[in-house]
Structures are given as structure tokens and as C-alpha cells.
Amino acid sequence: MANERGWRRPRKLIVREESETSWEYGCNPRSRPVDLLMNSASVVLDKQLGPTSHDVVATFKGLTKIGRAGHTGTLVT
């Protein structure tokens, strides 16, 4: 089954030129400051039957007090 999943193709890292990165700026994505993280994060939401995607996004915006939120999960059947 694993091979049939076309989106899980194995990739190989190829180094063109070794280079060092300075830790004076930027950071590992997992330890990004929360304010920066919240600027461009994704949340996987479990949408139940009933409320529409629009309702869920509206509630989510209310919770986070974030101005900008959208969804990619419109279930086009």
C-alpha cells in the first residue's frame, strides 16, 4: 500500500555546497516565538457534523482573536 501513496515519495538530500548558519537571527521552526508562530500556523480541526466550515472558522477567529484565518478543508464531495 505504501508505494501506492503517490504523495509519500522518498527524497534524498543532495548537498551542493556546505554552508554554516548563524544563530544570531532566525530559529528552529519548532522553537519559533509564539507571536511569530501564530502569524502563520496551521491547525488541524476536527469538524463535526452540523456546524459549517464557515461557522467553525468564525468560532476559531473568536477564540484566537486573530484577524486573519481561513480554511483549506472545504469538503467538496
Add this chain to the structure above:
Amino acid sequence: MSYMHSHAKEYVGVSEFHGPVSETRIRKATKEFIGEIYQRPPVRSAVSRRLRTREVFYFDLIEMRGRRMLFKIGTESGTYVRKIVHDLGLLVGTGAHMAALRRTMDGPFVEREAHSLWDVAGALEIYRRRLDDYWLRSVFLPVEVCVSTFPSIYVKDSAVASLCHGAGLAVGGISSFEAPIAAGDVVAIKTLKGELVAMGKTVKDDSSMMRDKSGIAANVGRVVMDRGLYPKMWR
């Protein structure tokens, strides 16, 4: 340009057949839908109704109960599962419609990692009260996660600021990349720390990225990183 809608999807759903039909017959029929299939988008759809091909990676019958079938299907983005269920009904001769559908995977995102709105509220509350970001970080995933299905190109620190200003990615700015990459592929352009700088579209393939001494390897589409995070290093 939207990169997030192009992911492959997986769904679990229920199909209801309009007459008695054997499980073996259905199992055999589902095989016909695996691989490239032709589909015309339904009358009520958001896209132009031209015949198009979509790939179905797998289509498994999980359980039969009476005339109802529980199934799991993995498809390319833009495949109409309702249509497949309808066509499956025609193929077995009884007709069928879709009774329920739930998306269980969308690119790198899977159902078991999904959170309820209560989880979101709780994580935010804990963070606000105690400044403990553990739960917040388990719910709010960094942007890098949602582009993890695209191959990455890691660039030198000196190339980051100009990319943030929309400049193309020169081969000289590349430190490493994930092969295979073909010309025209959508790629995630990242720093050596793994931070997403921008999404891009390649104009060179992996072997020319290795071989060429100069030239543009990829054009920059949407810039994600804030300008000013990395210092300008050009003269």
C-alpha cells in the same frame, strides 16, 4: 497562488447501494477505480465542468452491512468521491449514493492529529494564564508542516534576505536540496535552520542545480518569512 489545495486526500465514507449486491462483486468493482480515472465535475460544483483525469491511489472496502458499505479512499486533489460512489453503483448494476463522508488525511495532516475547538480554546487559555506554550505548540503547527509534501531547497543565510524581497533563487545561493526535483516543480525554499522562506517554482532540475555555476534555479512565488528576520548581505 494557492499551494495548500493541491494535496492528496484520504476519505472514509459510507455508500448506500440501491439494491442487493454481493461483497465480492463490489470488491471486484472497486478495483476498476484505482489508477487514472476520467471525471466530469458534477452540475453543482465550484470548477468548470470539463472532463478531466484524476488519480485514485487506493479504494478499499472496510465493511458491508446490508446495502451499506464503509470504505476508505485515497485520491489526488480534486477527485469527486460522490461521483466515484455513483459510478460504482452503475458498475455493479444497482445504483448507489453516498450516505456519509469524512476526510481523514489532507497532505501531511491526518485525522488522529486533529483537534476540537475545545482543544484550541484550552491551549490558548493555558498559554495566556501560565505562559506555558506546550499545548499551544501541539495545536498550532508551524507553517513548515503544511508544505512538507513539497521538496525543500535549503539556502545559505546570505540568500535569505533577497528572497524575502522577491528575488529569484540563484544556484549560488543553494546549499542543499531534496532530489528528485524537475524543472517546473513547486518547492519549499528554506533556511539551513529549516525555516520556510518562500514557495517557489523551479526553472532548473536537480542535475543542473548541481552542475551549473550561475543562473536562476527557481522563481519565488509566495514569500512567507518576514523581511528583516535575516540581515541583508548583498552589496
